[in-house]
Amino acid sequence: MHRAKRLGLTGGIGSGKSTVARMLAERGAAIVDADAISRSLTTAGGLAMPQIEVEFGNNAVGADGALDRSFMRNLIFQEPQARLRLEAIVHPLISSLTERQALQAEACGAQLLVFDVPLLVESGRWRQQVDAVVVVDCEEETQILRTMARSNLERPAVTHIMAAQASRQQRRAAADCVIYNDGLDLAALRQEVLSISAWLQL
Ligand SMILES: CC(C)(COP(=O)(O)OP(=O)(O)OC[C@H]1O[C@@H](n2cnc3c(N)ncnc32)[C@H](O)[C@@H]1O)[C@@H](O)C(=O)NCCC(=O)NCCS
Numbered sequence: 315m316h317r318a319k320r321l322g323l324t325g326g327i328g329s330g331k332s333t334v335a336r337m338l339a340e341r342g343a344a345i346v347d348a349d350a351i352s353r354s355l356t357t358a359g360g361l362a363m364p365q366i367e368v369e370f371g372n373n374a375v376g377a378d379g380a381l382d383r384s385f386m387r388n389l390i391f392q393e394p395q396a397r398l399r400l401e402a403i404v405h406p407l408i409s410s411l412t413e414r415q416a417l418q419a420e421a422c423g424a425q426l427l428v429f430d431v432p433l434l435v436e437s438g439r440w441r442q443q444v445d446a447v448v449v450v451d452c453e454e455e456t457q458i459l460r461t462m463a464r465s466n467l468e469r470p471a472v473t474h475i476m477a478a479q480a481s482r483q484q485r486r487a488a489a490d491c492v493i494y495n496d497g498l499d500l501a502a503l504r505q506e507v508l509s510i511s512a513w514l515q516l
């Protein structure tokens with residue numbers, strides 16, 4: 315079987331990485347979305363739910379059987395160690411499911427696989443699994459405003475999440491290519507994505 319080119323795509327919360335991923339998909343890339351996989355693991359009946367209930371008790375599980383996300387967000391806010399305990403359950407499952415999706419896309423003939431991974435730089439093991447890393451970068455204030463506009467999070471909750479993520483500098487240091495997604499509209503962003511599509515031979 316042929317091996318597709320593997321691209322890691324990352325960026326801080328609100329940077330615009332999922333928007334860039336969608337634009338790469340329009341050019342024919344297959345997207346493996348780690349956030350979507352993470353969410354599927356924590357829906358009712360999700361693969362991570364039995365372990366989460368054992369680790370955090372049934373307060374972590376909503377009436378519908380899915381992870382109670384605001385309970386977990388608040389717990390992590392109060393007890394930073396809880397984030398590590400949650401990650402220890404969820405991240406190994408994300409690893410195996412992303413690899414499974416990648417192999418399926420390859421079997422279907424994908425030439426370029428894009429791994430959309432919020433924590434690519436933070437969890438060091440990703441770097442060896444991809445051929446190149448694209449970082450979507452923008453000013454921190456833009457990250458905050460975008461995230462507040464599209465979720466019900468207040469500024470302190472957004473800055474708290476940002477503090478748990480790599481810095482812009484750490485992310486850029488890991489990048490083969492940086493897309494600076496600030497002060498440009500979606501049409502201009504699409505032009506940027508077109509220019510990296512050429513670099514990627516898409
Ligand atoms: C804590 C949880 C329940 C909060 O859920 P919520 O619906 O509020 O946020 P959501 O999942 O949409 O994440 C929003 C953004 O927060 C950031 N984020 C999420 N988890 C983390 C984390 N562990 N560390 C740092 N940033 C994170 C990412 O930028 C992500 O895109 C949820 O984020 C979670 O289950 N996190 C653990 C799994 C994980 O590490 N996911 C991110 C990488 S795939």
Ligand SMILES: Nc1ncnc2c1ncn2[C@@H]1O[C@H](COP(=O)(O)OP(=O)(O)OP(=O)(O)O)[C@@H](O)[C@H]1O
Binds near residue numbers: 327
């Ligand atoms: N250049 C832009 N112009 C206008 N809106 C933008 C631009 N880039 C991103 N956005 C908007 O900002 C919001 C955040 O973008 P997106 O969901 O792609 O970010 P993300 O990095 O994937 O975030 P998260 O880590 O939270 O999942 C979305 O509502 C998106 O439409």
